Amino acid sequence: MTGNRISLALLLASLILCLSCQRGTRNRVDENKLPHVILWAWERPENLEFLDSQKFGVAFLAQTIVLKNDDVVPQPRRNVLQLGPTTKLIAVTRIESQKITRERATLSDKQLSTLVPLILKTADLKNVAAIQVDFDAVASERVFYRQLLEVLRRSLPDNVPLSMTALASFCIGDRWLTSLPVDEAIPMVFRMGTDSQQIKTLLTEGHDFREQLCRRSYGIALDEPLEAELEPARRLYVFNSHAWTPGDVQLLNERIGQ
Numbered sequence: 001m002t003g004n005r006i007s008l009a010l011l012l013a014s015l016i017l018c019l020s021c022q023r024g025t026r027n028r029v030d031e032n033k034l035p036h037v038i039l040w041a042w043e044r045p046e047n048l049e050f051l052d053s054q055k056f057g058v059a060f061l062a063q064t065i066v067l068k069n070d071d072v073v074p075q076p077r078r079n080v081l082q083l084g085p086t087t088k089l090i091a092v093t094r095i096e097s098q099k100i101t102r103e104r105a106t107l108s109d110k111q112l113s114t115l116v117p118l119i120l121k122t123a124d125l126k127n128v129a130a131i132q133v134d135f136d137a138v139a140s141e142r143v144f145y146r147q148l149l150e151v152l153r154r155s156l157p158d159n160v161p162l163s164m165t166a167l168a169s170f171c172i173g174d175r176w177l178t179s180l181p182v183d184e185a186i187p188m189v190f191r192m193g194t195d196s197q198q199i200k201t202l203l204t205e206g207h208d209f210r211e212q213l214c215r216r217s218y219g220i221a222l223d224e225p226l227e228a229e230l231e232p233a234r235r236l237y238v239f240n241s242h243a244w245t246p247g248d249v250q251l252l253n254e255r256i257g258q
Contacts, residue, residue: 005140017130019059025095026183027161027183027184027216028130028159028161028162028183028214029158029161029163029183029217029235031161032087032159032161033158034090034130034161034235035053035054035055035056035057035088035127036055036235036236037055037056037057037235037236037238037252037256038057038058038059038090038236038237038238039051039056039057039059039060039237039238039244039249040059040060040061040092040219040237040238040239040240041058041059041060041081041244042061042080042132042195042239043061043064043077043078043245044242045077045080045081045243046060046079046080046082046243046244047080047082047243048081048083048084048244049071049082049083049084049086050084050246050247050249051083051084051087051167053086053087053088054083055247056087057087057088057089057090057098057119058081058083058087058088058090059089059090059091059092059132059237060081060090060091060092061077061092061094062075062076062077062091062092062093062122063075063076063077063093063094063097063118063122064093064094064095064119065093065094065095065096065097065115065119066095066096066097067095067097067105067107067111067115067142068096068097068103068105069098069103069104069106070106070108070110070111071111071187071246072111072114072115072118074118079122079230083127083168084094084108085127088126088127088129089123089125089126089128089129090128090129090130090131090132091122091123091126091128091130091131091132092131092132092133092134093118093119093122093132093133093134093152094134094135095133095134095135096116096135097135097137097140097141097193103248105141106186107123107133107141107144112147112148112151113142115148116131116148116151116155116159118151119131119132119133119152120152120155120156123145123156124162129160129161130150130160130161130162130183131156131160131161131163131164132162132165132186133148133149133152133163133164133165134163134164134165135164135165136167142176146176148178149162149164149180149181149182150181152179153182159212161184162181162182162185163182163183163186163217164180164182164185164186165185165186165219166185166186166187166188166211166213167187167188167192167195168187168188168189168192168195168199168209169192169195169199169212169223170185170187170197170211170214171185171187171210171211171227172199172202172209172210172211173207173210175210175211177210177214178213179211179230180210180213183215183216184213184214184216184217184235185211185214185216186212186214186217186218186219186237186248187209187216187217187218187219188219188239189203189220189226190219190220190221190224190239191217191221191224198230200226202229203226203228203230204227204228206229208220208231208235208247215231215234216234216235217234217235217236217237218234218236218237219234219237219238219239220238220239221238221240221241222232222234222238222239222240222241222248222251223240223241224251225255228233235241236256237241
């Protein structure tokens with residue numbers, strides 16, 4: 001009897017491990033055949049009607065949400081975004097939290113329950129194929145952030161991708177991203193501050209990010225060329241410091257050989 005119990009326990013553990021592996025390897029962004037190159041369109045007027053929708057998608061800032069005390073303050077996109085009718089879109093929600101003592105975000109259940117439907121609503125916008133969260137969570141905010149992503153994943157249709165931006169430093173030594181229920185954690189290999197040289201050296205020497213979720217895409221900037229050979233199969237998310245022009249896209253094409 002004891003042997004049978006041990007065998008059953010091992011079988012259950014194997015099944016759980018198998019399910020975890022499947023969850024970790026699935027990438028709905030690929031399943032939905034989003035373009036290989038995604039342009040970030042931030043809070044400014046953008047006219048991207050000239051884009052070839054077979055080659056480029058757009059991840060646009062749909063809203064900024066500020067967490068302050070126990071409040072959730074949504075700020076919808078204010079600027080015009082012009083697009084072709086077939087351009088696939090990723091709706092980005094930027095989360096900012098007040099950290100000064102008198103206005104510090106409580107990160108309460110109330111804030112979580114208010115935040116989730118605001119983000120889910122962006123999936124209903126025209127031509128939106130996926131949603132993305134941009135939140136530079138400090139260590140004390142990570143439990144809240146994980147809960148948010150878990151609730152979002154359970155609430156979204158199974159075929160809708162959920163991605164997040166990630167500081168590149170999160171991907172090389174800080175393992176808090178492990179097992180998050182996202183399809184991509186996009187390592188932002190630009191504007192890296194004090195970690196810049198360490199990460200650039202890591203990539204130029206042919207090493208990779210430790211975190212598996214960071215091995216599916218790169219976040220790069222048009223005005224900050226990275227002296228490293230990037231894995232060609234990975235999706236590129238590209239930031240521009242000003243409104244996109246056809247000349248910018250031509251320059252990007254030349255750099256990535258598209």
